[in-house]
Amino acid sequence: MSETGLAPQSTAPDSRHPLALLRDPGTIRLRCAAILRAADANVSEYFTVQRGALPALAARVVALTLKRFPDLRIPYHSRWRHFEAGGVDRKPLLDALLAGRGSAEAARARFDLSVVSVLLDAGAGPAWRYAEGRGAGAADAERTDGRPESVLQRSEGLGVATWHAFLNGSFSATAADPLRADAAALERVDAGALRTIFQSSPSNPLVGLEGRAGLLLRLGAALRDEAARGGGSARPGLLFDRLTDGGTRTEVTATAVLGEVLRVLSPIWTSGSRVQGLPAGDVWPHRWAGDLTGSGPLPLRDPTTGGWVPFHKLSQWLSYSLIEPLQWAGVRVTGLDALTGLPEYRNGGLLIDGGVIVPRDARLLARTWKPQDDFIVEWRALTVALLDELAALVREQLGKTADELPLACILEGGTWAAGRELARELRADGSPPLKIDSDGTIF
DSSP states (O other), X not given: OOTTSOOOOOOSOOTTSTTGGGGOHHHHHHHHHHHHHHHHTTOOSSEEEOGGGHHHHHHHHHHHHHHHOTTOOOOOSSHHHHTTGGGOOOHHHHHHHHTTSOHHHHHHHHHHHXXXXXXXXXXXXXXXXXXXXXXXXXXXXXXXXXXXXXXXXXXXXXXXHHHHHHHTTTTOSOTTOXXXXXXXXXXXXXXXXXXXXXXXXXXXXXXXXXXXXXXXXXXXXXHHHHHHHHOSOSSTTHHHHHHHTTTTOOEEXXXXXXXXXXXXXXXXXXXSEEETTEEEESEEEOTXXXXXXXXXXXXXXXTTTTTEEEOOHHHHHHHHHHHHHHHHXXXXXXXXXXXXXXXXXXXXXXXXXXXXXXXXXXXXGGSEEOTTSHHHHHHXXXXXXXXXXXXXXXXXXXXXXTTTSOXXXXXXXXXXXXXXXXXXXXXXXXXXXXXXXXXXXXX
């Protein structure tokens, strides 16, 4: 046992788990590359890939990156950027509120906030708005400077709403300590509570409230189970202790962060796939996913999970969002580029709107799809693989190496913002180029 009373945890992926290969970010890249090879071979019934459009798209990303970060000091793509929405740096307020706590306890609080906020960060829908400073969810301390009410949408609005809810103790089971998220409190958060937090109403609808509430309930249960197995408090901050042996380890890999997120949180993904009877989450079958070598349909290295392509979008988004809290606690995070680009509306939309991923029939974009549909799985796989190619071109145009400009910074600089910008140029409401029927727990 460590000094904190926690059982020491390995930060290497658990190779004994039946789904270990599907939890490895290397598998994400291999399976997505296999699907890209199929599209390159012109056998996809849905898409063609037009690499000739990549240089111009890279130039667009470069121009936007230099506009946003002219000194190229680009932060990571993470939930913490959404806490800066509206040009307001909210972090110093949290830092002040956490002053006096040790670095490990402050990190646990930041993990609590990050995990809950990311899990509530699925698509908000085009009609929803959050008015910071109005009604439930707004911290009074933020309104003393006379700033006007700020109206935010989409991920930024969701992020700021959860920020205020966290500061106000909405996820804490201890009135004397609002800056935490406890299993007991998470299990009490229902759709009605989220409706209040997000200021949702018939005239301000937020999609997927029931799905989000169910996710928090299952998060609470998963944290209870994890605390019972290895000790510690049943709160998301337990992930910090598992990764650092209670704050004693000073270096961890990004792959280990993702592995721990997937290990502890795997029971919460009921809307994803099940593989071998186990909840696999954001993992989907695809006929081209088993070709791992590029030499044609050869025998699979892993006959039990071959044919499945993992994405783990929310889990990777969460892993990116935990890197800074780890670093602020003095923990060095290595191997950032092991994680992949995030296959969601903005990155994937950029590649469609930018003419790189081209539907064979434009009418396919008018349909509403399910996450498990081949069309969506293929689009997301192409997004992951082509983001790596786009990142290489962005680095080349900026004269940077992968160490100097990791993928996490290119996403922020970057591809996500360019996806949103291009969507606004092409569609009045800024909506993505395709539609997915989501319950709020995958995208």
